[in-house]
Amino acid sequence: MFIIKYQNKISRYTRIDIENIKFLRDCLAILKKLISTFESDKTKISDCYVWLCKGIEALQYLSSSNNNPFAGILSRSLLNYTLGSDFGGLWCLAFAFTPKGRYYFNQKFVHGAQINESPAINSFDITNVTFVNPVEDIQSIYMDSIFEEGSTEVSLDMVEEGSIRQVTATIDPPMLDLADVTSSSNQPVNHFVAARQYLKSILEQFRIPGQTITDIITLFNTYINSDNDIFSDDMIQERQEYGWEEISHRDGNVSIFADIALRVISASPSEATCERTIKDQRLILNLKRLRSHKILLDSREILMATK
Numbered sequence: 001m002f003i004i005k006y007q008n009k010i011s012r013y014t015r016i017d018i019e020n021i022k023f024l025r026d027c028l029a030i031l032k033k034l035i036s037t038f039e040s041d042k043t044k045i046s047d048c049y050v051w052l053c054k055g056i057e058a059l060q061y062l063s064s065s066n067n068n069p070f071a072g073i074l075s076r077s078l079l080n081y082t083l084g085s086d087f088g089g090l091w092c093l094a095f096a097f098t099p100k101g102r103y104y105f106n107q108k109f110v111h112g113a114q115i116n117e118s119p120a121i122n123s124f125d126i127t128n129v130t131f132v133n134p135v136e137d138i139q140s141i142y143m144d145s146i147f148e149e150g151s152t153e154v155s156l157d158m159v160e161e162g163s164i165r166q167v168t169a170t171i172d173p174p175m176l177d178l179a180d181v182t183s184s185s186n187q188p189v190n191h192f193v194a195a196r197q198y199l200k201s202i203l204e205q206f207r208i209p210g211q212t213i214t215d216i217i218t219l220f221n222t223y224i225n226s227d228n229d230i231f232s233d234d235m236i237q238e239r240q241e242y243g244w245e246e247i248s249h250r251d252g253n254v255s256i257f258a259d260i261a262l263r264v265i266s267a268s269p270s271e272a273t274c275e276r277t278i279k280d281q282r283l284i285l286n287l288k289r290l291r292s293h294k295i296l297l298d299s300r301e302i303l304m305a306t307k
Helices: 018-038 045-065 071-081 088-096 099-110 191-205 210-225 253-265 271-284 294-306
Strands: none
Touching: 018 045, 018 071, 045 071, 045 088, 045 253, 088 099, 088 191, 088 253, 099 191, 099 210, 191 210, 191 253, 210 253
16 A cells, blocks of 8 residues: 555656556455454454355455456465365364354255355455555564563553554454355365364364264264254354353263364464463463462452453
8 A cells, every 4th residue: 555655756766566566455455354354352263264255255356357466376375275274174164053154054065055145355345445654553572572471560562553463352343144155166165074074073183982973973964954953942042153052061972062063163263362362361360469369369360251
């Protein structure tokens, strides 16, 4: 944006390919939206599958419709790095553990139905990218210092609007409807299969017996393949989510299935939210405060649990 805004002045001193820079700006606007969404402390990992699909498709649209020379390369790279990677099944599995994801997988991969699609590019405002002076956007290394364990001084991170990594709490990300989940013919991977394979790998890592793994995979197949939602009675209506916590206390393999669902959907979509949580905990509990009375320590533990 800096080069585009001051292209006339810059062109006095050097030649710039402004058209290619604009092409690159459109691609970076999509990637910036994805990064800010993933690093928001309000984003659920179950929503990331939707955003990844839309980001890949938006880049493919720029490549095919606008002849953007960078978009095709970036769309393939994003696909290979996320949904097409060895860990791609995690995004698919997290989405599948939601009522919206179960319905989508059932319609798309079981029945081969066409879900009502909205253009993915509409989710990314590439025509209105905020300009931020790059000099002002650079954070001082002293402002990003982490609260050292044992130190009694508190430092707060200051983040200018427009920076990629938001250290402070962020606003709610835009909500996506099922109609926003689009499927691309350029994505040959069956995400239902990818989710199932990743679930199997989790069970194997937990050293679950072979027959139990087979039974849980069968349960997952039934969960997706069935036209009638087998967990419809366990729906938390106000949040439109399954009550996996309650389901996990039942007998049999369904408890293992629900326990894995809880672990997956409670994961953070990026390390940024983990960093913020760790920093908050260090502000609350440090070596000096460990010498406090037990009542105060107990109060801080309650505060830490609610942060």
